[in-house]
Each structure stands twice: as structure tokens, then as C-alpha cells.
Amino acid sequence: MSNTIDKHYTDPRLVAIYDLDNPWSADTDYYLSLATKNKMNILDLGCGTGILACAFAAKGHFVTGVEPSQQMLEQAKKKQHADKVNWICSLAENFYSNQKFDLIIMTGHVFQVFITDNEIQNILRIMRSHLANEGIVAFESLNPNQKLWEHWKSDTYKTIANGKEVIKSWKEINSIENNKVTFSNVYQFPDTIITSQSTFCFLSYKDLKEKVEQEGFSIVKAHGDWSRTPFTENSKEIILVLEAKG
Ligand SMILES: C[S@@+](CC[C@H](N)C(=O)[O-])C[C@H]1O[C@@H](n2cnc3c(N)ncnc32)[C@H](O)[C@@H]1O
Known part of the structure; x- marks a missing residue:
């Protein structure tokens, strides 16, 4: 929602x-x-x-x-x-x-x-x-034709340098229902992982x-x-x- x-x-x-x-x-x-x-x-x-x-x-x-x-x-x-x-x-x-x-x-x-x-x-x-x-x-x-979510985990992988800290981040698919894709944005900090879930309509x-x-x-x-x-x-x-x- x-x-x-x-x-x-x-x-x-x-x-x-x-x-x-x-x-x-x-x-x-x-x-x-x-x-x-x-x-x-x-x-x-x-x-x-x-x-x-x-x-x-x-x-x-x-x-x-x-x-x-x-x-x-x-x-x-x-x-x-x-x-x-x-x-x-x-x-x-x-x-x-x-x-x-x-x-x-x-x-x-x-x-x-x-x-x-x-x-x-x-x-x-x-x-x-x-x-x-x-x-x-x-x-x-x-564009839904591209089905970008199929390769999101590898395509979106990146590292973010925040001062002394390096954070790894990527998107992961949770579910797909018709044209709605629910996914997680994962942020791996040195001491913890924070995951945020979203749903996008394509x-x-x-x-x-x-x-x-x-x-x-x-x-x-x-x-x-x-x-x-x-x-x-x-x-x-x-x-x-x-x-x-x-
Ligand atoms: C990916 S960010 C984009 C921010 C900015 N437009 C940019 O291009 O950098 C998405 C933003 O949309 C906001 N957002 C999420 N749902 C919203 C809604 N229903 N109405 C307005 N903003 C919303 C989030 O809080 C977040 O700040």
C-alpha cells in the first residue's frame, strides 16, 4: 500500500x-x-x-x-x-x-x-x-517487458562507503503477483543487516x-x-x- x-x-x-x-x-x-x-x-x-x-x-x-x-x-x-x-x-x-x-x-x-x-x-x-x-x-x-526483477539481486549489488564503514546493498524479490512485485532492499552493515520491503506496480x-x-x-x-x-x-x-x- x-x-x-x-x-x-x-x-x-x-x-x-x-x-x-x-x-x-x-x-x-x-x-x-x-x-x-x-x-x-x-x-x-x-x-x-x-x-x-x-x-x-x-x-x-x-x-x-x-x-x-x-x-x-x-x-x-x-x-x-x-x-x-x-x-x-x-x-x-x-x-x-x-x-x-x-x-x-x-x-x-x-x-x-x-x-x-x-x-x-x-x-x-x-x-x-x-x-x-x-x-x-x-x-x-x-518497463515490465524487461522483467528487470529477474536479475535484480546481481544487477543491483553495490557497496556504499560511509566514512570508515562499507555497506553492501542489493534488491531481493519476495513475491510477484500479476503486475505487482514485492521486493526487499537489503543493507548489510558491518554490525547488522537492515531490510526494507516495498511493492511496486509495473x-x-x-x-x-x-x-x-x-x-x-x-x-x-x-x-x-x-x-x-x-x-x-x-x-x-x-x-x-x-x-x-x-
Ligand atoms: C526512491 S525515493 C525518491 C526520492 C526523490 N524523488 C529522488 O528522486 O531522489 C522515494 C521517496 O518517495 C517517498 N514516498 C513513498 N511513498 C510516497 C507517497 N505515497 N507519496 C509521496 N512520497 C512517497 C519516500 O518517502 C521516499 O522519500
């Missing part, structure tokens, strides 16, 4: 290494490049430790960062330019504002925590109702297109990777940029 926060984002030892585990990368550059005008009003739903929210604020945009984990927000507030961001501690599905936004983003596969049709419909409605005229929405979802491009169109959006761009390669059925990611239907 999307209304509980994974241990990944609340356990103090996991939150402390989040930015080391998820540093600035090609996806962050991609989203930053979507702010093409000056002083845009930007909504970052599930902003985590605020890597993008603070980067947009540094460029002079007006940013609202919505994040349900107080622990993640505490990390965000330590970043440069954090004082310019309007931080809101809330689940994205409970967010309401009377503001409209020129750019609404949901990054780091947060969209996949919405697993029932109702949850997906609801989050798309929230995005649509907060979108300014000529505004855009962008988020990504992993929607096909066809299903995503149908759902976003039902909620009043049209797809402006569909990319398959962070280099802007057009989406194909063999892409790893489904990266969507949406506008309100005319």
Missing part, C-alpha cells in the same frame, strides 16, 4: 546513507532540464532528501517539495538552498494546495508505489488538478497511456532512458512528459 512509508525512508541508518546510495545522476539532469522558463512554480511529489527541489530552487524557481517521511525531510532541509523550498510533510495522495504548478515531477520511481487502479487514478487526478495552464507533468516507471506503456488519457492528459514525450531515446518496448524505463488535453 502506498499509505505506509518503507523503512528505507525512515530508519535512521538508511536515511543517513540515502544520498550516498542515490547521488546526482542522469535522471536528476533529465528532470532539471524540464524547467525551461524562469521562475517556474514547481511541485516535487515524493521529493525525498530534496536533491532536485534544492537544485530547482538554486536556479530561482519556486519549489514545493512534498514528502511523507519526516526523516527524509530533515536531510533535505540541511541542503544548500533548502531555505527557499516550501517543504510539506505529506503523502502525495493527500496533497492539496490552491496553487497551480508549471512543472509537477515524481522521480525515483515513486509513481510505482501506487498499486491499485484507484490509487493510480487518484494520484493522476491530484497532478491534473494542480497543473497550471501550459504546465507539464513528468514521472517514470520501469504498468505497461499501453496501460499507462490509457490511464493518463483517462485522467485528462496527453503524452508529449515518452522516453526510454535518461539520454532521451524514444521509448520502445525494449526500453528499461517509461519516462513520460504529459500536458493537459486541449
